Amino acid sequence: MNPEVPPPHIPISRPISVDRASRATREQRRARQVRLLARSAGKQPRTPAPEGPLIEFGEVVTCLLPNSSAMYRDSITELFGQMSDEYGVAWRERPIPLATSPDITEGVDCVLVTPRKAEMRAIGTVAIRAVVYGGRILQSSAQTRVVRAASDKRHPWGHYMDRDGVLEVVSKITATTSDDLVEGFLSNKSLPKSLDMKAICDRLLGRIRMDQQLDQSAILRTRATRLRWAARIGHADQPRLIFKLGADRIRTVMISARNEAELARVPRFCEDLGVHDWLLTLGSAALADTDLFAKDSRQRIDIIAPMLTQLVHLWMPGAHTPADLSDLWDDLQENPGFTREWQAVVGQLRDRMSLALYESLRDNVIGPA
């Protein structure tokens, strides 16, 4: 629009009398309203924003349960009792025992990070649960699904309480919002007011790790790994993933699922992935640690023995992955080859163990007189 030419309904000559002046003011106001309306109309997305969930994302922190022995169903039920008394745990016995706590939720009213600085305000809840795998490995897993809000106003709290783990975006949504959210979440950047899933996960992990039932003597010194994942519905004929090994034990996973039902099963897959990535990380760290000590030293055996006797049998990628997402494991087995790497690590650990054993025996049997 040419700014020189005023809209036709505004009188060009300015009236002088008080009466007409007020009328002119009214006209000006109306003109301004029209301009604002036109501007806001220009802001509306040209392509309709996507329906359904924009993105689902979460975080899984994996660590060793600080307990000297493996935990069984009853003790895990008690351990999870601090979250909810009512049901105890969802328990799966085979092929590796898997205990899942009931969800708890936490309310947030925060911003979501996007690469283009557009502030996305989201209100709702994050669902969190604890998982114990094989009675040894503890996970704290948080997830939330981002959807568009019906209106740009915040509702009374009861509205959000009926939607576990759903965040409603009250800011404007465009066709690129979904991509922006994925990029923003996986970039690991944070603003002062942006959603802090790390804190939510760590709080639950801390609560469980400090439980009096645990004897706090872990079989090995280990560190936690953190897996951040984002998922959305893609158009491919099978689910796809991008797995990125980051520095400082942070892994990011981007998954595209085929439909909403698959999307809902992504958290379970990511927990499975988290366990196996943690085992691999632990295995390589153990190999590096043993290098610090002499080949027949006690310290070397102290590292290798608990790995071999307590943790190696837990390797079973995909065992608890929902069937429709099992293709994702095939990709990972192909490249980088999870099981291949694990076999190499375990082989090395066993060889080092045998060698240490041999060295210590040689000293006794044929050593110096």
Next chain:
Amino acid sequence: MTRTIGGTSSWKGGSNPVETVTGYFEATEHPRISELPLSHVSIEVGHFYMRDLANGIDRIRAQFREVALIVEAHIKIAQAKYGDDARVSTCFLIDDYFRLSGSRLLERTAPNVIVPKLLAAAEEFGLSIDYLAREAGCWQVPPTEKGTPRIYLAEMVRKRIVHQPLRGMNGRRPPAAESGWLCNGRRESEHVSGQALHGLDYQPAEELGRNEHSIVLDVEMWSKASPKKGATPPSDPISWSCPYLASIWQLLRLGMLRFQGGAVVEPFRWQPELRPSRPGSAAPALKVWPEEWSDWWDMPAVLQLNPRAKPFAAYHSFSVLPLRYLRIESAVQLILEHVRLDAAVIDQIVERGKSEGVVVPRAVTERMKHCMVSES
């Protein structure tokens, strides 16, 4: 959105478990949630403080006279809505949690004194009380003969409270679950420390999710109690507030609570033994109170007085209460908005309603109706 029954552990959208575990299935994978028998409406027929019950009968009679008419009308409404065989049950909650201390008063508030008096007054106006419940039962449900353990109900519901986030709460700080207060907004800034020194602007209180103007409620759910001397139930370090226990009472009546998948309270059927008031007299027989229930604490949480009563829990609750309970009931609404109920239980009840042609809202606060009666 489809949800798995008992699928609290399977996040949204989980479908039939058989679809996800073709060929192999473990029973413990999805904890079972039992269905409760449900009435259409559960009507609460009035409420008294313990001191009203301990004193004269006039107040009780006056209230029951009015309530009887309201209940009658409401039964007719239910029949118009759900057909002639609409299931309506009535209940009464005894205020035995906030008991009067002092041995003289304890004697006057013993169950064998209070209950016959109460039931006689109700009978006088043709008001039938199907279930008699104890408020302390909303705090702890006593163990039953069937072997269910004591259920720490107040504590159990406390774990389900999700605090409402203020704008900017992003999960970094833990939700303030310890204070015992629940607010539906931001409190005013007058009492913020340091304000006097820095001269910050006054910020009025603000309700979150409000409609134009704010009504900010700040509800105390519990406080740290000093142990009571000589209290028959072992004293709790926490003193639960009236609105908090009343919220649990509503959840029980609406069939929303489960313990290990089963019902939290199963009404205990009690058939009073009748004894003629005087040999040869025409006066109605007296109901003999069992010896073992000389103290409230020894009684079951809910007694079923009418053997033909319709189920205790219901799709909808209707409470006839004295006017002074207006504020308590708004507090109840606020608390219930913050209690995270099991999606599987909600689904179950909504589906059951659908099969019977009853529309059951998902929000529990929309299933509660009230009628406030004046006390004079």
